[in-house]
Ligand SMILES: NC(=O)c1ccc[n+]([C@@H]2O[C@H](COP(=O)([O-])OP(=O)(O)OC[C@H]3O[C@@H](n4cnc5c(N)ncnc54)[C@H](O)[C@@H]3O)[C@@H](O)[C@H]2O)c1
């Protein structure tokens with residue numbers, strides 16, 4: 071009888087937006103978890119910062135002492151606190167003593183992933199983290215396991231729910247930035263410090279994890295080029311609309327091969343204009359969607375809820391079942407795979423395309439001066455639209471692909487031209503033929 075087997079003892083660290091749902095589902099569906107795992111799954115302690123604020127947690131389980139819980143008699147530590155410390159120390163303690171870890175903490179993994187993997191490797195413990203990227207969407211397991219026999223060339227998508235919620239509202243209702251951010255916080259999407267979302271740190275941590283798994287290379291968050299959405303203006307949204315495009319915060323991880331066949335990895339997070347007909351343009355609210363391009367599999371698309379307590383709990387619990395099964399069957403989860411050790415390409419060298427919207431003087435020779443500046447930097451133009459408005463005119467230029475540094479210097483130079491009154495919007499363009 072499963073019920074008579076030794077239980078899998080679980081320490082739950084953190085009982086906030088995600089932890090509360092994990093605890094609720096584990097308690098509500100304990101019979102099913104036992105049946106799927108092969109042994110009862112028992113929460114033996116719940117650590118929170120302020121125990122008196124958690125009347126929903128049984129008194130005999132709750133504690134403020136996460137360290138004691140981790141050092142105690144447990145098999146698995148489920149970490150849903152977030153941040154770098156004390157979580158790093160807590161998880162190292164757990165892993166070094168052979169206790170497996172399930173975590174949703176992308177910030178920690180993107181900075182200290184290898185240290186955690188090494189500790190797990192030494193003791194034979196498992197570390198699973200499906201909830202860390204794209205919430206409920208099964209994405210890391212497909213990369214780590216299902217696609218382990220393929221060669222991945224590109225992973226691109228929307229991996230931050232909060233910023234997608236804000237950009238979608240700005241696009242559809244013209245809602246303001248800060249009121250929408252407050253709403254995302256209330257709905258449980260935003261990080262404890264929402265600047266992690268709006269300044270792109272959260273998406274950059276996720277991009278680091280995705281690039282590491284996809285390209286078998288250690289990529290840390292500080293190697294990911296990062297731009298958030300705090301500088302996206304209603305002017306940018308309007309400029310995108312005028313060209314039948316929309317603005318999304320994208321995470322893009324690519325295998326780059328130079329003319330001599332040398333490979334490197336490019337990982338970046340920035341807002342980008344995409345055509346309204348692109349599948350990512352229809353991804354609204356806090357939903358996430360990620361495309362994976364692999365040599366043999368071709369293109370795959372993953373879509374679903376990327377944030378929120380209960381969707382994230384689904385991914386955490388899936389990992390908990392996997393870890394528990396490994397314990398019951400004496401198996402092991404996947405280990406770190408960083409054998410390729412590819413260099414990470416600087417953003418300046420990465421080929422991108424720009425959309426530039428300018429207010430210029432409405433007189434002869436303007437277009438040729440602007441075009442000459444592009445020429446000087448070896449950047450070729452794909453689309454030009456000029457519209458007169460009396461004294462001033464609006465000029466929109468979409469470039470072909472060029473190294474990002476060349477595009478950025480072109481914009482700096484153009485801003486200095488006397489015939490340019492204002493650079494209204496500069497944004498990268500993704501998702502269409504170059
Ligand atoms: N909310 C989401 O949609 C979501 C989605 C995916 C991943 N995540 C990740 O999941 C983790 C938790 O997120 P959340 O939204 O549930 O956070 P939260 O702020 O709602 O909850 C954090 C919990 O940790 C506890 N805590 C904080 N410091 C502690 C300490 N020193 N010792 C013991 N307990 C402590 C708090 O009391 C609280 O219960 C984070 O790593 C986050 O990035 C969240």
Ligand SMILES: N[C@@H](CCO)C(=O)O
Pocket residue numbers: 202203204205229230231232233259260261267272376377378
């Ligand atoms: N704050 C994150 C939570 C999910 O990782 C987001 O908005 O996507």
Ligand code: NA
Pocket residue numbers: 200201202203204205206207208209210385
């Ligand atoms: Na996921």
